[in-house]
Amino acid sequence: MFRATDFLGKCSKPSRIGSLLSKIRHQSRDTRAVQAYEPNVDRYHINGEYAKVDWCELGNKEVSPSSEIVNHGLASPQSAMNDCELSNDHSDVVEEYANLKWDELGFCLIPVDYMYVMKCSKEKNFSHGILTRFGRLEMNPSSGILNYGQGVFEGLKAYRTEDGRILLFRPEQNALRMQMGADRLRMPSPTIEQFVDAVKHTVVANKQWVPPPGKGSLYIRPLLMGSGPVLGATPAPDYTFLAFASPVGNYHKGYLNLVVEEKFYRAFPGGTGGVKAIVNYSTVFKPVAEAKAKGFSDVLFLDVKTAKYIEEVSTSNIFFLKGNVISTPATDGTILPGITRKSVIEIAQILGYQVEERAVAVEELFDSEEVFCTGTAMVVNPVNSITYQGKRIEYKTGPETVAQKLYEMLVGIQTGRIEDKMGWTVELN
Ligand SMILES: Cc1ncc(COP(=O)(O)O)c(C=O)c1O
Numbered sequence: 001m002f003r004a005t006d007f008l009g010k011c012s013k014p015s016r017i018g019s020l021l022s023k024i025r026h027q028s029r030d031t032r033a034v035q036a037y038e039p040n041v042d043r044y045h046i047n048g049e050y051a052k053v054d055w056c057e058l059g060n061k062e063v064s065p066s067s068e069i070v071n072h073g074l075a076s077p078q079s080a081m082n083d084c085e086l087s088n089d090h091s092d093v094v095e096e097y098a099n100l101k102w103d104e105l106g107f108c109l110i111p112v113d114y115m116y117v118m119k120c121s122k123e124k125n126f127s128h129g130i131l132t133r134f135g136r137l138e139m140n141p142s143s144g145i146l147n148y149g150q151g152v153f154e155g156l157k158a159y160r161t162e163d164g165r166i167l168l169f170r171p172e173q174n175a176l177r178m179q180m181g182a183d184r185l186r187m188p189s190p191t192i193e194q195f196v197d198a199v200k201h202t203v204v205a206n207k208q209w210v211p212p213p214g215k216g217s218l219y220i221r222p223l224l225m226g227s228g229p230v231l232g233a234t235p236a237p238d239y240t241f242l243a244f245a246s247p248v249g250n251y252h253k254g255y256l257n258l259v260v261e262e263k264f265y266r267a268f269p270g271g272t273g274g275v276k277a278i279v280n281y282s283t284v285f286k287p288v289a290e291a292k293a294k295g296f297s298d299v300l301f302l303d304v305k306t307a308k309y310i311e312e313v314s315t316s317n318i319f320f321l322k323g324n325v326i327s328t329p330a331t332d333g334t335i336l337p338g339i340t341r342k343s344v345i346e347i348a349q350i351l352g353y354q355v356e357e358r359a360v361a362v363e364e365l366f367d368s369e370e371v372f373c374t375g376t377a378m379v380v381n382p383v384n385s386i387t388y389q390g391k392r393i394e395y396k397t398g399p400e401t402v403a404q405k406l407y408e409m410l411v412g413i414q415t416g417r418i419e420d421k422m423g424w425t426v427e428l429n
Pocket of ligand 1 (some may be wrong): 335
């Protein structure tokens with residue numbers, strides 16, 4: 001486990017993306033955290049007077065006491081941000097590695113140098129993003145995200161190849177999925193180009209945190225949220241898109257031992273299970289914690305209508321192998337359409353397996369030969385056992401499995417070891 005204090009401030013030479021990054025880098029580390037907003041008491045007229053609002057306008061519309069003092073969402077490290085035009089000329093970026101114990105990477109946040117931020121209001125489109133120091137955000141307590149969970153996120157990885165290139169894996173798919181989620185939660189979203197551009201800038205600015213080949217990857221977390229203030233349950237007036245990153249290693253160490261969850265459900269028809277809504281995740285913490293307390297790695301959710309069909313694991317999709325047929329639950333709104341899932345389906349078909357996307361009955365747990373989970377964080381993770389109604393079913397694992405073949409092929413493409421004939425990887429330059 002790394003602690004921020006183990007490495008913060010130990011980075012080798014300061015990296016620069018032209019004048020932009022060197023300018024930000026020279027801010028002291030302490031100014032990374034955006035200063036808290038200090039209310040000016042004079043403006044609040046606290047001596048028994050009324051606040052300065054148009055009282056006739058009170059209704060469902062959010063009324064600001066004074067536009068000067070209400071910060072719609074994020075506080076900007078203004079001086080740095082305004083000057084930081086992004087350039088596509090990254091020739092200045094240092095190639096060295098950050099000072100980190102690369103062999104010890106797990107899946108926990110290691111704060112890196114920069115994040116990307118872009119804002120827009122309800123009726124507008126995102127237009128202009130900036131890179132800024134990774135640091136704290138100042139949120140309006142009444143923001144859409146804090147009060148109503150109006151937000152979606154994504155997760156994708158950048159890999160360093162043996163010959164020193166950096167590859168992203170299908171970033172446009174994450175952009176598309178974010179757009180679907182934004183639409184469901186009534187938010188504006190970045191275009192595919194804006195999203196991919198933001199991810200590229202985030203990776204290049206944090207290049208020294210992309211692990212050496214074979215040691216892990218840089219995980220990028222794009223986030224879109226209602227950052228403006230609301231009181232009634234309505235969409236926020238302002239939105240913030242940001243992308244931050246962290247070097248990561250394995251998500252799970254070893255094979256998975258799952259338990260079928262029979263008390264809690266992850267999603268329901270017509271809900272948000274099919275998009276990467278922030279609100280989907282905290283609801284699985286309790287069942288996952290309970291399962292872990294009993295020695296399981298994760299839970300396997302069933303459909304809420306009948307509790308007879310398998311849906312997915314808390315943060316991954318699931319596949320079942322029997323003979324030459326690989327089956328996975330169809331994504332019909334309650335299951336997240338994983339990008340790894342989609343890629344594994346295509347690879348499996350190329351390798352000659354018959355892939356079926358359909359309703360998978362819970363009884364099929366008993367006659368599957370192999371089971372594996374897929375996701376950006378875990379890639380392809382074999383399942384050793386699933387426990388259902390107290391019965392433990394074991395599956396084949398190890399080097400001779402289909403899961404292993406799929407893992408090697410997928411990671412080979414992602415890391416540039418296998419030629420990418422699918423056009424999935426995006427090289428940074
Ligand atoms: C609920 C859920 N299902 C499946 C996945 C796998 O999706 P992907 O392969 O795009 O990472 C994830 C991870 O993002 C997830 O959170």
